[in-house]
Amino acid sequence: MKVKLKIYRHTSEKEGFESYELEVGEDAVILDLLNKIKWEIDGTLSYRRSCRHGICGSCAVKLNKKNVLACKTSVKEAVEQFGELVIEPVSKNVIKDLVVDKKDFWEKHNKVKPYLIAQIDEHPQKENLIPPKLLELIEDADYCIACGCCFYACEALEVNKDFLGPQALAKTYRFVADVRDEAKEERLEMVDRLGIGIWDCIKCQECIEVCPKGVDPFTKITHLHNEVFKEGIAKDNVASRHAKGFLNSIYKHGLLDEGMLVLYSEGVKVVRHLPEAIEMLKKGKVKLPWQMPKSEKLEEIQKLIDITKG
DSSP: OEEEEEEEEEEOOEEEEEEEEEEOOOOBHHHHHHHIIIIIIOOOOOOOOOOOSSSSTTTTTEEEEEETTTTTBHHHHHHHHHEEEEOOOOSSSEEEEEEEEEEEEEHHHHHTTTTOOOOOOOSSSOOOOHHHHHHHGGGTGOOOOOOOGGGGGOHHHHOOTSSSHHHHHHHHHHHHHHHHOOOHEEEEEEEETTTGGGGOOOOOOOEEEEEEOOOOHHHHHHHHHHHHTTTTTOOOSSHHHHHHHHHHHHHHHSOHHHHHHHHHHGGGGGGGGGHHHHHHHHHHOOOHOOOOHHHHHHHHHHHHHHHHHH
């Protein structure tokens, strides 16, 4: 199978894409292309690799604008989807070619204390196990291999460099959900902070699309939202009020009352939105409280909300 591809090259002497044409087997993965170029064509090509089994997370690259693991991505399927392949580094912080500086990623990772915090016997007689039903609460959050695919695809991080990012928040949930961990309150207080935590996720769901291990960080962030309310840790701010207002609106009407949601979230500060509100009223985009319709299935919706509240 012949493959045409472009690879981003970045050194002190040059920067840009170089084109290659290779012949590989139909079972080849993207890492095979990189290896073939380095071993047979150009030994100066730099990229990270280690396990080749989708466990270490080292070989993350951007393939035709999507972050992937080079060792797990089929060349045949990629060619069928894209035709010519374009391989770039996952981050703009390039050291050389496809090798990036992941300092930003590891700082966020370390900040959430990604390890079990508990007082345990230094010389235990048996393992500190938990029942399968409690293990299920962790879901698949412990499958994360810290590859950075979700982190460097996150649109919130593009505009807010202080945001912890999907990987760190998914890792936080992994230990919040672990009944053996004794730092639950500390973890939740950290992610409840405006500017860095769960309230700054913009719900683009790119993290779901690119995660090679199916961790689904977005759902873990949603679980953290629920936990801060459940544990009574959520601070009274525009973000938490927005979440409560959304729930109240759905429970009351079965539909979202956008006008009252803004009023509930922002309080007296809502006056700054008055010009927009008037225009939206004129165009029927929002309704006055007495104009709000009720969903035909309101009772079913309310039952579902009651069930999820436990």
